[in-house]
Amino acid sequence: MSHSSQSIAAALSALDGWPLLQGPRVRLRGPRDADVEAFFELFGDPRVMRYWSRPPLTERAEAEQLLTRCHDEFAARTALEWIIADENDRAIGSCKLFRLNPTHRRAELGYALHPDHWGRGVAREANTLALDWAFGTLGLHRVDAGIDPDNTASRALLHRLGFVTEGRQRESFFVEDRVTDSELLGLLGSDWRRDR
Template structure:
């Protein structure tokens, strides 16, 4: 049975399925070097790059390997995305990923989106563990995850090879029992 893509809402955002029509908005923020600095990819250069990314979002949803929501303002602009990938059904875990247009940093929008996505992961997807891999230099992301109740579990030395170099990554995780006892975002 094909699952319908869930729409989530927060005070200021609608989290919905990313569509091809969103490729221009996506290109705007994923071509920004500030946004891509810790993303492990080069800034996007074309609308085709954005369409390929949207295709990947579709694929992970169709194969039940994850789900990625477009973050849309109430005015209709897509300003980022957030969701899960590398879902492991047997072990009830998934990896969290997200990005936000730099012009919207510092406004609490990603905190809003994460609260909805994390709740969906634990409640609707029956996840027991949500994990996130973060470059140590990405202080904004580290702060956001820690505010959300994630705990740093360790450093994965030279864990990924991106852009011609090996990257160390912090492993952060939030498990369902800790989520139930944490203060809300």
């Protein structure tokens, strides 16, 4: 299916809320005020934040600000940050399409998952739902991802999803006093559809 930059912009504008994406074990849904504790637990966990470009949250108010930002970015249609919810609708992670660019038909993918759910294919399922929507429903041409080169688990997941490592930006993020490189990965919609 061919999509133009105008049709992507129109599809984003027409959204009246976060698309609800249902998988076998998890669903992606919009964030709610009740998710603030789960957000604080997720983004305050040093294990989750080890390879992020910011330190772990230390105050609940920071989680409230993150949730507010989710709604603001959605309102501006610059990002869609879904909650990864389990079968009981509890928030166990986050999956985000950000830097949405209808003109160039691209976006970036980001995700975080509570450590209790690591190693069980949950992140792969959640990201597959988001990528199916991004390439199928929305019609993006390309999705990028950037990771800390030391994050071998994230690299393995992205490669399983079909992303290709395309390069490395040297010393691109400061987290407190530590500077890190960024490994750049990309996935084309044509590759995603071919491999499905």
